[in-house]
Amino acid sequence: MNASAEFVLHLADNALILGQRNAEWCGHGPILEEDLALANNSLDLIGQARLLYQHVAELRDDGSTEDSLAYFRDQQDFLNFTLLELPHSTALAPSARAERDYAITITRNFLFSAYMLLVWEQLQHHADAQLAAIAVKSLKEVKYHLQHAADWLVRFGDGTEESHARAQAAIDFLMPYTQEFWSEWPSAQAVLGDTTVLLSAWQTTVHEVLTQAGLQLPPSDGYVTQGRAGIHTEHMSYLLAEMQSLARQHPGATW
Amino acid sequence: MNLAVPQASSLEALPDGPLDLPAPAHADFAAWQLLESVCDPEIPVVSLREIGVLRAVNRQPQGLQIIITPTYNGCPAMEQMQDDVRRCLQQAGMQASVITRLSPAWSSDWITDEAKAKLLAYGIAPPHSKPADDGQNRIRLVQKRAPVQVACPQCGSVETTETSHFGSTACKAMYKCLACMEPFDYFKPY
Numbered sequence: 001m002n003a004s005a006e007f008v009l010h011l012a013d014n015a016l017i018l019g020q021r022n023a024e025w026c027g028h029g030p031i032l033e034e035d036l037a038l039a040n041n042s043l044d045l046i047g048q049a050r051l052l053y054q055h056v057a058e059l060r061d062d063g064s065t066e067d068s069l070a071y072f073r074d075q076q077d078f079l080n081f082t083l084l085e086l087p088h089s090t091a092l093a094p095s096a097r098a099e100r101d102y103a104i105t106i107t108r109n110f111l112f113s114a115y116m117l118l119v120w121e122q123l124q125h126h127a128d129a130q131l132a133a134i135a136v137k138s139l140k141e142v143k144y145h146l147q148h149a150a151d152w153l154v155r156f157g158d159g160t161e162e163s164h165a166r167a168q169a170a171i172d173f174l175m176p177y178t179q180e181f182w183s184e185w186p187s188a189q190a191v192l193g194d195t196t197v198l199l200s201a202w203q204t205t206v207h208e209v210l211t212q213a214g215l216q217l218p219p220s221d222g223y224v225t226q227g228r229a230g231i232h233t234e235h236m237s238y239l240l241a242e243m244q245s246l247a248r249q250h251p252g253a254t255w
Numbered sequence: 256m257n258l259a260v261p262q263a264s265s266l267e268a269l270p271d272g273p274l275d276l277p278a279p280a281h282a283d284f285a286a287w288q289l290l291e292s293v294c295d296p297e298i299p300v301v302s303l304r305e306i307g308v309l310r311a312v313n314r315q316p317q318g319l320q321i322i323i324t325p326t327y328n329g330c331p332a333m334e335q336m337q338d339d340v341r342r343c344l345q346q347a348g349m350q351a352s353v354i355t356r357l358s359p360a361w362s363s364d365w366i367t368d369e370a371k372a373k374l375l376a377y378g379i380a381p382p383h384s385k386p387a388d389d390g391q392n393r394i395r396l397v398q399k400r401a402p403v404q405v406a407c408p409q410c411g412s413v414e415t416t417e418t419s420h421f422g423s424t425a426c427k428a429m430y431k432c433l434a435c436m437e438p439f440d441y442f443k444p445y
Contacts, residue, residue, distance in 0.1 A: 033419035033429070040421040047329025051357070133358035137328050140360065140445055148420060150396040209396050 003190035005059040006079070008131060009069070010187070010228055011119075012052035013080035016070055017236075018112065019045030020243050021084065022105065030102050037148055041109070044141040051134045058130070071247035075236050082227035083108060083177035085236045090166065103156055103166035107174055110149035114205045115181050116142045118198045126191070150209045157213025168215050175220040183224050269310045269322060271359040273367045276304065283312045286319055289347050293339045296332050297424050300377045303336060307365025310356065318350030324361045326445070327425040363426075363445045378408050380430065380441040405441050407432035417441070 001009070023042040029035025053066035086108070090101035120142055123135035156167035182199050192198070210217050225231075247253070277287050290309060291302045303309040303323065311322040321340050325333050337353040344351040363382040366374075371381035383403060404413045412434035419429040420443075427440040 033421070036419060036423070036429075037421035040425055043329035043331070043425055044327060045329070047325075047327060051328060129358070133356075133360070134328075136360040137325075137357055141328060144420065147396065205396065212396075 001060065003187040004128065004131075005056055006187040007191040008052055008059065009056045010079040012049050012056060012069070013078045014084055014112075014116075015045045015052060016049035017078070017080040017239065018084040018108075019043075019049060020239060021086075021088070022109070024088065024100070025105065028100070034102070038105070041145055041148070044138075044145070048134065048138050048141070051137075055130050055134065067247065071244045075232050075240055076230040078232065078236070078240075079228050079230060081112075081177070081180050082225035082233060083174060083180065084112065085227065085232060085239055086174075086177070087235050090169070101166060101170065102152075103163070103170040104174070106149050106152045106156065107167065107170040109145060110153050110209065111174060111178050111206070113142050113146035113149055114202055114209075115178075115198075117146055117205075118201055119192065122192055122198065153209055153215075154213045157210070157215040164214070167213065171210070171215055172218040175218045176222045177225055179220050179224045180226070180228060185228060269324075269356060269359060273307060273365045274304055274309070275367075283314065283319070285347075286312050286321075286344060286349060286351075289343055289349075290321075290340060293336070293343050296335045296339070298374070298377070298379065300373045301366075301370040303340070305367045305370035305373070307361055307363075307367075308336060309340075315352075318352065319344065321351055321353045322356050323353060324356055324359075326361050330425060361445075363442060366442075374442060375408050378439060379427065380405050380408050380439060382442040382444045385444045405430055407435060407437065408439050409437045410435040415439075 019042045022038050022045070025035060025038040026042070027035065029038060049070070050066050053069045056069060057064045057066060086104075088100035088102075088104050090099065090104065117139070120135045120139040124132055124139060126132045126135065153167060156163040158164075181202070182195060188195065207217060225233075227233075227236075276291065277284055281287070287304070290304060290312075293303050293309075294301060295303065295306050295308065298306070306326075308323050308326065309321070310324050311320075313320040313322070321344075323333075323336060323340065333355065337355070340353050341351055362385060364385055366382065374381045383405075405415050405417075406413050407415050407430075410432060412432055414433040415430050416433060417428055418431050418438070422429040422440055426442055426445065428443050429438065430441045431438050
């Protein structure tokens with residue numbers, strides 16, 4: 001697979017995996033409005049994933065389709081950031097089976113949307129016309145996602161003692177995973193070019209919102225995850241099992 | 256997910272704005288007029304042309320080629336719209352293929368004035384025009400956004416408040432009128 005097909009596949013996997021994760025809130029949102037917001041967010045992401053997979057299929061021209069890419073690849077073939085596959089369970093939870101924590105959901109959406117805003121801005125001028133067209137449309141959507149997540153992060157940080165503590169725990173827990181956004185990867189470089197400008201813009205956004213929220217910026221250091229290289233956490237296979245089992249049990253099923 | 260695939264072919268420039276129904280003398284007037292009956296399934300009072308989803312009717316050797324564009328990427332109504340367009344023309348004896356194009360990207364500014372009036376009558380506050388993009392503050396994460404006055408479609412009061420930026424479909428936000436206390440949808444500028 002050439003560098004640009006690989007990077008577009010990575011973008012597609014990012015969108016699908018976070019879309020699947022956020023859809024877990026459907027019917028379980030903390031309030032009705034947030035249930036709808038997260039369902040909308042997932043719908044946008046899964047819509048982006050479909051367009052990106054279709055484009056990957058065109059670029060590869062090897063008979064793959066959006067369905068085969070989403071439902072019939074295994075864990076090691078997915079190139080999403082590790083951050084996006086993590087469950088919503090609280091940062092302080094003893095296990096992934098613990099209760100979902102909205103602070104994790106919101107903080108992850110914030111960190112990732114702030115990154116994707118910059119990526120889509122960059123890609124809207126890309127020489128690949130279809131990728132550019134997807135970027136222009138996705139940019140409109142990610143603005144809503146970022147605004148939504150930032151509004152809630154400020155409300156959590158600036159809210160009650162408990163919401164503040166949970167938001168701080170979430171950002172402390174998730175921040176190290178964002179190193180993967182910026183670690184060296186030739187496929188990303190081939191499509192995005194030099195990402196140091198993006199990094200500095202992203203840090204400004206993160207800093208600005210955390211300051212407003214009264215949250216401390218934790219260090220982002222330690223182990224650099226490698227979901228992008230197909231090396232995933234134990235959470236990924238459970239997510240894929242839930243997402244893919246129907247398609248695999250009934251290949252070609254329609255309704 | 257195994258439905259019609261959006262395609263990037265046909266690179267002729269598409270219009271970037273609202274479309275009027277062509278004059279009766281237009282070669283494809285019959286097709287355009289037939290398609291006036293095809294609506295967005297989630298907003299059954301405005302036609303695909305009026306809402307900006309129908310972009311072009313092209314003549315090809317094997318029949319008509321209809322170009323539509325999605326509002327939001329994940330809009331689940333797209334396949335339904337493709338089917339409805341194809342069926343509408345087939346029933347009138349016209350062979351048509353329907354393809355989806357992403358560029359130029361749909362904007363709520365493409366909704367015609369007539370359609371905005373129909374939305375209002377249907378109980379959906381129509382979208383404001385999008386503010387000109389000045390390149391500055393493209394997203395205001397920290398500063399409060401300037402409040403937008405959205406008039407209640409029931410009583411006309413501008414004493415309204417947004418209860419949720421996300422509503423029953425991707426294109427709408429939920430509002431509440433503080434005068435008549437009725438909830439309503441606002442079609443988001445996009």
